[in-house]
Every structure is written in structure tokens, then in C-alpha cells.
């Protein structure tokens with residue numbers, strides 16, 4: 246049983262049914278005692294009647310007279326009572342007809358007892374003493390037994406009904422009791438790195454569950470502030486670095502423009518400028534990611550025809566590809582418009598293209614396949630390079646992850662695909678890597694919903710891994 250509510254319901258049902266069963270057992274004993282006590286009272290009443298009919302002179306009367314007197318009163322109630330009268334002096338004085346000559350067994354030392362008589366059945370016996378006479382009166386126990394059997398049957402049905410009803414009640418109660426837990430689970434599920442301000446609702450009571458919710462909320466407070474500190478640090482550090490870097494670049498450019506550098510010095514200043522540009526780019530990328538995490542990126546979405554957009558992109562892409570001795574082709578199917586931020590999607594495509602070109606052999610083909618249907622726009626950039634093992638397909642979207650860095654001098658920051666993913670998520674889309682279609686190379690594809698005319702929320706959070 247996996248769920249607590251099922252367990253609680255079953256425990257509740259078992260406890261309730263067991264309690265009822267105990268009550269029924271006690272009830273059984275009480276009812277039986279009460280009914281047998283009723284039989285004892287009946288026997289006593291019959292004794293009183295016999296005593297009255299025997300008259301005060303019975304001691305002087307013959308056995309026949311006594312027999313007659315008793316028979317007068319007992320024959321009428323012969324269904325109910327079995328009577329036997331013994332006299333220590335005269336032996337058996339009277340035995341009712343319904344005993345059919347049998348004797349009621351005696352249990353020495355007991356005056357009220359149950360006994361079994363062959364052919365007659367179980368009897369409740371009471372012994373009374375008159376001077377010179379021992380009177381034994383018995384009543385059948387069969388009615389009591391029948392009542393008790395009926396009681397057991399009714400109890401069994403009631404227990405079965407109780408089990409069913411208490412399972413239902415148990416389920417209801419446990420769902421009610423666990424409702425705060427469910428709310429906590431749902432809230433905790435919503436809290437992610439991009440949604441750290443959400444909190445678990447706390448009931449206005451001081452029970453264990455609300456204590457737990459408060460504790461979890463305090464933990465989320467601490468997590469949120471730690472996350473914010475890291476984000477702010479990245480944003481601020483990147484920002485602070487930009488100004489001194491610009492100054493250094495300006496100085497370097499001034500040196501170059503001055504023209505009085507030896508060719509060796511000029512080359513070294515050129516190198517400095519290149520490195521500065523690279524550092525600048527990394528800082529820009531880090532700033533972009535931290536702003537995306539802080540929900541500070543605003544998309545400029547508008548409905549655009551992907552075919553027209555890709556045509557214009559292909560012009561630049563072809564130049565880039567040919568510059569490195571590669572080939573580029575773009576294939577598009579489907580007509581219509583998709584709402585997206587042209588500048589950002591262009592940034593994504595350039596990133597994917599740069600990655601594909603970087604791994605392509607001279608003359609290698611990079612193919613961009615675009616498909617637009619009623620639901621989504623899908624673009625895949627595929628190369629004929631070495632590809633990547635399957636376990637790296639997801640990892641390359643992490644920050645600063647570079648598999649087999651291709652430039653030994655360290656070009657490329659490993660942030661490109663992380664940025665691509667954050668932009669695509671801002672468009673409520675997905676981006677994944679897979680093996681190329683003919684088994685060679687890598688295909689990195691994104692899909693964004695083709696919600697024409699309704700741009701995604703501008704401030705949508707980017708969950709950047």
C-alpha cells in the first residue's frame with residue numbers, strides 16, 4: 246500500500262470493525278445471561294404454582310393424590326416445563342409426561358444448570374426443595390439458542406456492513422486529514438530555481454503540518470536568498486568588469502592608431518584586442534543568462550513568416566560557411582506565420598550554425614531543415630561532423646560545458662547552447678540534440694509553438710540549466 250490515505254483508511258476500518266466485534270461479543274454474553282436468567286425466573290414461577298397446588302397437607306397425602314394435584318396444574322404447561330419430584334422416603338413421586346419416563350440428569354452441588362437429555366434436547370434446570378420433596382423443573386433452551394444464532398447472524402451482517410462503510414469513511418477522513426499535505430506537495434512541486442518566490446500555503450493553526458510548512462518555507466527563504474546572491478554576484482561582477490575592459494580596449498586601440506609600434510608589439514596588441522573581445526563576449530553571455538534567470542529579458546515577439554526569415558538568414562549563413570570552405574543549405578516546408586523574437590531566434594540559429602561549422606570537415610555540408618505545421622515550428626541544424634555520444638546530448642546545454650574543445654587556444658566559452666536553450670524556453674519551446682539523420686554528425690533542433698498572433702509572455706522565466 247503506497248499511499249498513506251489508503252493505509253489510514255484500512256487501519257481505521259479495521260479498528261472500527263474490531264471495536265464493534267468486541268462490543269458484539271460482550272453483547273452476546275450479556276444477552277445469553279439475560280435470557281437464561283429469564284428461564285430461571287420462569288422455572289421459579291412454575292415452582293410457586295406447583296407449591297400452591299400441592300396444598301399444605303401434601304405431607305400426609307398419598308403419592309397418587311400428590312401426582313393428581315400436580316398433574317392438574319402442569320399438564321397445561323407441558324410444552325414449557327419438564328417436572329420431576331422425588332421424595333427421599335418414597336422415591337419418584339412425580340414425572341411429567343413429556344419426560345417420557347426419562348430422568349433429568351442431576352449435577353451434584355448445583356441448583357441452576359444446563360443439561361442435555363436424549364430425545365428432548367438441551368434443558369435449563371432448576372432444583373427446589375420442599376420438606377420431604379426435591380422438585381426439579383426444567384425448560385427447553387432451544388429458543389435461547391435460536392435467538393443467539395439469530396444474534397450472531399445479524400452481527401455478522403452488521404460487521405460486514407461496518408467494514409464497508411468504515412473503509413469509505415476512512416478514505417474520506419484520511420483525504421481530509423491529508424489535504425494540507427497534498428497542498429504542500431503541489432506547492433513544493435511548483436518551486437524551482439526559476440520560481441523560488443512561491444511558498445507553501447500555511448494554515449492558521451499550530452499543528453504539526455503547519456509547523457512543517459513553516460519550516461519548509463523558511464528553508465525556501467534561505468534558498469531564495471542564496472540563489473539571488475549568486476545571481477546578483479554574476480550580474481554585478483559582469484557589469485563591473487565591462488567598464489575597465491572597455492578602457493583597456495580603448496588604450497590598446499589608441500596604441501595601434503598611434504602607429505609607432507614595432508611589428509612584434511603591434512601583433513601582441515592585436516592579440517590583446519582579440520582576447521579582450523572574447524572576454525567581452527563571455528561577459529555579455531553571462532549577463533544575458535543571469536538576466537534571463539532574473540526574468541529581466543523581454544522578448545520582442547511579432548508574427549513572422551519563417552520562410553522569409555530563413556531566406557534572409559541563409560544569405561549570411563552561406564557567406565559564413567563559404568568563408569570556412571563549407572557548404573550550407575536550408576530546406577523549408579509549410580506556410581504561415583509564427584510569433585517570435587527575430588533577433589533572439591537569429592542569435593540561436595547563428596550559434597547552432599557556428600557550432601556545426603566548427604566541427605565540419607572542409608567541404609562538409611550543414612543543413613538547416615525547417616518545418617511549420619499548425620502546432621509548431623521546428624528547425625534542425627544538422628552537420629556531417631563527428632557527432633557526440635548519446636550521454637553528451639543533454640550535457641552540452643549546461644553552462645561552460647565544452648566536449649573536446651576544438652580550439653586549443655580556448656576559443657568558445659561553452660555558454661552558446663545554454664543561451665540557446667534559455668531563449669527557446671522564453672519562447673515556450675524546447676531544444677534538444679540528437680544524432681544526425683544518416684547516423685553521422687549531430688542534429689540540434691528546436692521547436693516553438695506556432696501560436697500565431699499571441700506572443701509568449703514577455704517576462705516568461707527562462708529555466709537555464
Ligand SMILES: Nc1ncnc2c1ncn2[C@@H]1O[C@H](COP(=O)(O)OP(=O)(O)O)[C@@H](O)[C@H]1O
Nearest residue numbers: 600601604641647648657658659660661662687
Ligand atoms: N554540432 C556539434 N557537433 C559536435 N559537438 C558539438 C556540436 N555543437 C556543440 N557541440 C559541443 O557542445 C559544446 C558546447 O557548445 P556551446 O555551448 O555552443 O559552446 P562553445 O561553442 O562555446 O564551445 C561544444 O564545446 C561542443 O563540444
Ligand SMILES: [Mg+2]
Nearest residue numbers: 596600661662
Ligand atoms: Mg557555440
